[in-house]
Amino acid sequence: MAVAALCGGAAHAGADRLYYERSLMLAADARCGLFEPQVRAALDVSAHQARGAALRAGATSDELANTGARAVLRARTADCASDDLTTAAARVRDGFAGWRRTARMTFPGERQDWSADRTRYGRDAWRLSQTGRFRSAPVTFGRVTDAGGEEGLAAVVSFPGRPRPYGARIVLRDPDRAHRPWIIQASVGLLPPANTRRAFWAASHEAAPGILLPEGRRQGEIWRFPEAAGDAIAGLDPRERFTVEFLFRDDSVMRVHFEAGDFAAARAFLSLGPL
Structure with a gap:
């Protein structure tokens, strides 16, 4: 799956899939420096929420640990300058722009x-x-x-x-x-x-x-x-x-x-x- 597909249809994705996507973008940011601190923090909030939703839906902690590990492994192979990653990062910035003003x-x-x-x-x-x-x-x-x-x-x-x-x-x-x-x-x-x-x-x-x-x-x-x-x-x-x-x-x-x-x-x- 292309990295650019990460943010597409996230609202309809299962919680475990959403957790993978959020974890992948966090790992890619750690490697490539994609986001400013507030966007990174907002993405982290969403990752925690997705993890909680997945656990409530029946996933185990071990399963989610494996999901997170897969996301990190995938991020290690991503090209920081690729169009796919650039597009995905832009979607994350747009998606979390409102969080800066949310009190x-x-x-x-x-x-x-x-x-x-x-x-x-x-x-x-x-x-x-x-x-x-x-x-x-x-x-x-x-x-x-x-x-x-x-x-x-x-x-x-x-x-x-x-x-x-x-x-x-x-x-x-x-x-x-x-x-x-x-x-x-x-x-x-x-x-x-x-x-x-x-x-x-x-x-x-x-x-x-x-x-x-x-x-x-x-x-x-x-x-x-x-x-x-x-x-x-x-x-x-x-x-x-x-x-x-x-x-x-x-x-x-x-x-x-x-x-x-x-x-x-x-x-x-x-x-x-x-x-």
Whole structure:
């Protein structure tokens, strides 16, 4: 198939085929320097979305790894100056031109969505968020930014009373202990067995800025997590779940479930930079 055919009919292509096409163009860009950073980032978002769609459609991680490897191999043989590649690159630029001006996107999940916002506010704000709840305590998880533009992974929780937790952690499947995604009926368990999980502990916590609190709440706490936790979530199958857990001194644990969904694609969308 000619490289020029990559972008033709992409809207009608299967998710696995679209993932191959996006991966091929990313690999060709890495070799030939086809795109400026924002176009490259937009293409990366689309590749993550296609991968997630393929997994939801029944493809396995191993199959998609092979698809990506085939795309890289194909890109290595492409002539950077060929008409086919030049035409395909032009179509990619045209297709993603509007992404530069797109400030917000919603990345739908099975039950919970990720909301991404590239707007430059000059204050504390959510860049990426998903909402959850444990009884009367709402929890928002995602990426936050401060007035200086510093970003990080965080959870904001608003408890209706005391006591307060002494610690918080993100718990999810450990791919070194459980290679296959944990996709199973909720009646059996949203997370894999305890011996196949890993946890990332919050590095700090403090009173949450009011602008980050759920609507109607006047107080809450922000718990900040290491970036490695975000990388781990991005590596999950989009159908998998993870929990943010708050630990109390009476040994009780408040578990709030979140959906991995298109976290990787949403995070890539933020890499386009603030508007």
